[in-house]
Amino acid sequence: MRYFVALGEHEIPVDVTQHPAGGYSVRIDGKEIAVDSVAAGDCISVRVDGRVIDLLLDGPLPDVRFVASGVRGEATIETERARASRSLSRGATAEGAGFVMAPMPGRIVRVMVAPGDSVEIGAPLIVIEAMKMENELHALHAARVGAVLVKPGDTVEGGAKLISFE
Secondary structure: OEEEEEEOOEEEEEEEEEOOOOOEEEEEOOEEEEEEEEEEOOEEEEEEOOEEEEEEEEOOOOEEEEEEOOEEEEEEEEEHHHHHHHHHHHOOEEOOOOEEEOOOOEEEEEEOOOOOOEEOOOOEEEEEEEOOEEEEEEOOOOEEEEEEOOOOOOEEOOOOEEEEEO
């Protein structure tokens, strides 16, 4: 499962796979890390590449406070599915008011607008498939479509520009 861990302005994508026999494989920036964990009272004792860290988490996800190895901090931890769900409840994301952005990695299924089309708030724009679910993105404001930057079948990363507005 993919997690996004944000410490301040710095976000780290973390891929976690649980092994049937116990333990986890964790991939951060392409580097595989062996991880085991066990509950230890209020803490979680985590062994990362042979180094043991006692981790205390406080607060409900996605925003938590933590203490690890004597260091206190705050983090936002989201699963890819939670992030996609949150993005969909807001509708299409925008960079300024000029673009519709992909809220998650996926495959373009349908494009419902063409350059020059005028759209109203809430108008369906594009359908993106992610995690075996089709997600319809809607206009957040009235605008005229400038360019459609993708076509059905294209695979896109999260944050990719899909449609520009004039």
